[in-house]
Amino acid sequence: MKYWRTPLDIDKIKIPRGELHIIKERCKGCGFCVEYCPKGVLKLSDEFNSKGYHPPVAIKPDECVNCDLCEMLCPDFAIYCLRAEDVEKEVTS
Amino acid sequence: MITEVAQQKQEHPMEKLLRMDRIPHIWCPTCGIGTTVTALAVALEQLELDLDNVAVVSGIGCTGRVAGYMKLDSFHTTHGRAIPFAFGLHVARPDMKVIVFSGDGDLISIGGNHFIHTARRNVDITVICVNNFIYAMTGGQVAPTTPLTAKSSTSPYGNYEHPFNLPLLAASSGAVYVARWTALHIRRLTTAFKEAISKRGFSFVEVIAPCSTLYARLNKLGDGLDLMKFYHDNSIIKHGADPKDIDIEYQSKITVGKFVDIEKPTFLDCLNNRNKEVFGDKYKIYGGGNGHNRD
Numbered sequence: 001m002k003y004w005r006t007p008l009d010i011d012k013i014k015i016p017r018g019e020l021h022i023i024k025e026r027c028k029g030c031g032f033c034v035e036y037c038p039k040g041v042l043k044l045s046d047e048f049n050s051k052g053y054h055p056p057v058a059i060k061p062d063e064c065v066n067c068d069l070c071e072m073l074c075p076d077f078a079i080y081c082l083r084a085e086d087v088e089k090e091v092t093s
Numbered sequence: 094m095i096t097e098v099a100q101q102k103q104e105h106p107m108e109k110l111l112r113m114d115r116i117p118h119i120w121c122p123t124c125g126i127g128t129t130v131t132a133l134a135v136a137l138e139q140l141e142l143d144l145d146n147v148a149v150v151s152g153i154g155c156t157g158r159v160a161g162y163m164k165l166d167s168f169h170t171t172h173g174r175a176i177p178f179a180f181g182l183h184v185a186r187p188d189m190k191v192i193v194f195s196g197d198g199d200l201i202s203i204g205g206n207h208f209i210h211t212a213r214r215n216v217d218i219t220v221i222c223v224n225n226f227i228y229a230m231t232g233g234q235v236a237p238t239t240p241l242t243a244k245s246s247t248s249p250y251g252n253y254e255h256p257f258n259l260p261l262l263a264a265s266s267g268a269v270y271v272a273r274w275t276a277l278h279i280r281r282l283t284t285a286f287k288e289a290i291s292k293r294g295f296s297f298v299e300v301i302a303p304c305s306t307l308y309a310r311l312n313k314l315g316d317g318l319d320l321m322k323f324y325h326d327n328s329i330i331k332h333g334a335d336p337k338d339i340d341i342e343y344q345s346k347i348t349v350g351k352f353v354d355i356e357k358p359t360f361l362d363c364l365n366n367r368n369k370e371v372f373g374d375k376y377k378i379y380g381g382g383n384g385h386n387r388d
Contacts (some may be wrong), residue, residue, distance in 0.1 A: 028122035035322070072135065
């Protein structure tokens with residue numbers, strides 16, 4: 001995205017980062033998360049889970065902005081997003 | 094970046110509101126009911142209610158399974174009788190938030206009479222109706238919401254019966270909060286659930302949800318994802334629209350939004366006020382201070 005001018009508070013704004021977690025065995029391969037991810041992070045993988053569905057895989061995991069849309073749209077409670085800072089904090093502590 | 098141990102420790106944020114021993118659920122791939130359940134769980138979480146005081150009541154059908162999947166006080170009633178059970182629960186425990194979560198066939202067809210009369214009395218419950226335009230669990234028979242010319246297993250040449258317009262039915266029966274959203278409008282749907290649960294009186298939210306196995310297959314509309322894309326392209330958000338003008342025709346534009354949001358005395362208010370008028374100080378107000386809090 002190109003701005004007309006640099007926003008005044010650009011040094012203060014931090015783009016949030018998310019950590020994606022996919023519970024592959026629960027997925028039914030509906031593709032809602034893949035279709036509606038605003039950043040195009042996900043893609044249906046070629047691998048199968050034990051029920052024969054293709055769970056999604058993160059092809060650009062660094063671009064996730066923790067918008068939670070995949071988590072809200074998933075009908076099978078199989079994907080969720082956590083704020084990356086929170087995850088790091090929990091791992092180190 | 095993230096270790097295996099941390100990954101195992103994390104659990105899905107919805108898990109505290111779901112009975113995980115029953116998950117994975119029985120709903121088909123690309124069904125919209127799971128999405129609606131997520132919206133309700135998020136709404137309950139954001140409202141910060143005491144979850145011991147929230148009950149979910151369902152009837153029969155695909156959506157009727159919700160009562161079994163939510164880790165709240167819940168009851169799975171007989172076909173069409175979700176609203177009478179919720180009414181009784183509300184009158185016995187006026188402090189409780191009672192949410193009826195059921196489908197169009199259950200609430201509007203066999204339970205239609207209960208629906209209009211509970212709306213007429215303005216009982217303080219929330220009714221969430223997931224409308225997938227068909228009787229999905231029993232094999233795709235024509236439902237009172239099936240649009241004209243849509244095919245179902247009992248109308249193979251296209252439906253010729255006029256369908257119900259659910260927001261109009263609710264609004265004209267006396268509901269104080271009426272909204273319609275699709276399963277795709279997930280954030281607006283969550284807000285509508287929050288408003289409906291907080292609202293005093295009979296609040297009704299219709300959720301248009303895709304049915305991939307029956308409605309989409311019998312009408313050759315692709316799968317649930319194609320229906321979601323259809324909702325994306327054909328939904329018109331129009332808050333305050335007259336419910337008379339928001340009929341759904343087969344594959345037509347869908348008007349969504351919040352249509353009715355009014356204040357009206359509830360069933361318990363009217364009961365207490367009338368008895369107070371007749372009996373004076375001898376009458377003890379039922380249900381605590383304002384009729385909705387119990388000590």
